[in-house]
Amino acid sequence: MTGNDTAINKIKEQVRKNLNGGVSIVIIGASGDLAKKKTFPALFKLYQQKFFPEKTQIIGYARTEMDDEEYHKRVTMSIDTEKEEGVKDFLKICHYVSGQYDEDDSFKKLNDFVNDVEKKNGVKDDQKNRIFYLAVPAQVYVPVSERCKKFVYQDGAYNALIVEKPFGKDSDTYKQFAKDIYGTWDRNEVYLIDHYLGKELLKNMMNLRFANTFFEPMWNSKYIDNVQITLKEPFGCEGRGGYFDEYGAIRDVIQNHLLQVFNLIAMDRPKDASPEAVAEEKTKLLNAVKPIKLEDTLLGQYTRNGDKPAYQEDDTVEDGSLTSTFATVVLWIDNERWSNVPFIIKSGKAMDNYKCEARIQFKKLPGDLFKDTPRNELVINIEPDEAVYLKLNSKHPGYSDDNLVTDLDLTYKERYDNLKIPKAYEALIVDVMRGRHANFVGDDELQASWRVFTPLLHQIEKEKIKPEPYPHGTRGPEKLDEFVKKYGVERLSDEDYEWPSKDLDG
Structure with a gap:
């Protein structure tokens, strides 16, 4: 076993310990470009590499109404289904429910849906951990995060809220953003994601x-x-x-x-x-x-x-x-x-x-x-x-x-x-499952x-x-x-250098 294998196994054990063998990952904005191009491919790679606990479910939520077949097409839009292994099994844990971003009843419906999926898949009460990934426009961060906390949050379990940039547009709008988010969620539950980290x-x-x-x-x-x-x-x-x-x-x-x-x-x-x-x-x-x-x-x-x-x-x-x-x-x-x-x-x-x-x-x-x-x-x-x-x-x-x-x-x-x-989103989602804030803002x-x-x-x-x-x-x-x-810059780009080769004429 290599040092890298040892590190991966250690991280997997940390995930299992933190989540007690089960988690529901709720992708809010599952029909959007970010989810299709970044979030779902990252989740699929983590599934392939067996980073998820045994009782893992992925629930997509968005305003678009669609059946499972259409949803699965979107999930795999950025995945090479011909070459990649495990796609069919991955789709078995991917579910979808539609609803609005600013309606209480929609989030009550989402909670019922998540509970139903967990029950059908034998998720025990102490495995009902929930991670909410906000892949939505910035203007709905607050209403979505508030309703996730009020209606879908699982007391006594591990809950996490992942929020993508932008975090405000200037000092004042950021302060309002922080007041709204941290006024609803505990700071240790919030992961502000800058994928460069x-x-x-x-x-x-x-x-x-x-x-x-x-x-x-x-x-x-x-x-x-x-x-x-x-x-x-x-x-x-x-x-x-x-x-x-x-x-x-x-x-x-x-x-x-x-x-x-x-x-x-x-x-x-x-x-x-x-x-x-x-x-x-x-x-x-x-x-x-x-x-x-x-x-x-x-x-x-x-x-x-x-x-x-x-x-x-x-x-x-x-x-x-x-x-x-x-x-x-x-x-x-x-x-x-x-x-x-x-x-x-x-x-x-x-x-x-x-x-x-x-x-x-x-x-x-x-x-x-x-x-x-x-x-x-x-x-x-x-x-x-x-x-x-x-x-x-x-x-x-x-x-x-x-x-x-x-x-x-x-x-x-x-x-x-x-x-x-690992790609950036893969590494950061693993960090969230571990409860590790080091690579977040x-x-x-x-x-x-x-x-x-x-x-x-x-x-x-x-x-x-x-x-x-x-x-x-x-x-x-x-x-x-x-x-x-x-500012004293000398343009010494690689194109300006005559790089040495193995057949230099001595």
């Missing part, structure tokens, strides 16, 4: 930083010039324009997903690895971040490029929309470790490729012995292919004395070819993060700041290189 490289960040002697001494402003955190997506907002137009690039991924990357890179070492200690350091860090200024911001919106439509050509987007589909913001931390180090966070739709990475660019060596020596960089590839590599300078092999850029490379698919890395952290972003967001909206145009499928606005250069 389930990604392998983010979960590895603390090990990378705090389990290696050589990183900590140089993890500061003396050695690091700038940090770039980037998420690029090659697709536009087609079909989601109505949602996106309300939130924009900053609220969509920067204030949440990419800020989690920032937190794990920049926070100080926690006193221990407990969720409480980590949350404390994240909050302390965010409280030291200065509110973002407009001058440290570049906004963009994609335009038509050939047959690729412009953002404003989406029928669901408001005419003349000033919503940014691209944004770069610069964060400054007012503490000793990171004084004068810019953290440049970039995100955009309809760009030239797909990637999410953190790029830590070190300062140039003083008195450069070799002319124009490139800077060292530590690059953490979060998606699509997990990797960590350190770019360093070395002598060209053979007779040449020239400098050559090479790397110390940990590419997961090459190093761990037999290891199946906390209230204090969210309050501190909104303090950083709210003044900027309000200024953009009040002054109607017009985003810079950029063609669909490109790197972003024309001003991007000039903008980041102000």
